[in-house]
Amino acid sequence: MSKQVFVSLPVTDVARSTAFYEAIGFTKNAAFSNEQASALQWSDTFSVMVASHDFYATLTPKQIVDPRTSSQALFALAMDSREAVDAISAAAVAAGGREAHGAEDEGFLYSRGFEDPDGHGWGPMFMDMSAASEAA
Template identity: 40%
Template sequence: MKINQIYVNLPVKDVAKTRTFWTKLGFAVNEQFSNENAVSIVLNEQSIFVMFLKEEFFKTFTNRPLAKGDTTQVLLAIGTDSREDLDYIIQTAVENGGSKYSEPQDNGWMYQSAFADPDGHQWEVMFADMSQFPQQ
């Protein structure tokens, strides 16, 4: 079996604010799956999508309570094509209502940093140069 797409679903308080935040980061919106209750952000065309669902709408898909406050349910990790792309995403996220929750880490072959979006979802951003991966 092979999985060919992933749809991450996350609750948000304000769909319009979320749309603005992610489009300022440079990501496209799939309008077919977007409305006043949801915005579909395309992280990787044809394969990776994030469905940001208004909290009330999100709750219609589960009978479990939403994680609130200082809890962490999931860490989301995304990879970039360059260190510059990573730095741009972090800087733009912070300038547009997100927050940085860790300082950049440079491991030589891998460079990473992290931000929280306006709803507190944590995003780990990394760039890896596998040609520099340490040989054992």
């Protein structure tokens, strides 16, 4: 089995969050989804589990923070192009997310930022490796 990353996110509405993540390109894995949680796959190695607060609370004894007012993590998504960065950001806003920041262009690195409906922060980015080598 290859190394994989599975991120669990507490959400207030599993159905709404599932629809949001599907709208930005994640694929729901029905075998690991129900009313309490949805498994959403981004790639062969990265998946997100959106879980109701009640279910998420069974995974940790720690208090669930409100990601609209507190930050615990930000997630970057490597994209294939600047256009893909813009497209996923537009899809996120259209699906009920919020733009966290507009385009930032460092020449070799292009990024944007958005939040899901619960406030979890995502940063799609495109890195031009040949330009990055030249900048170093």
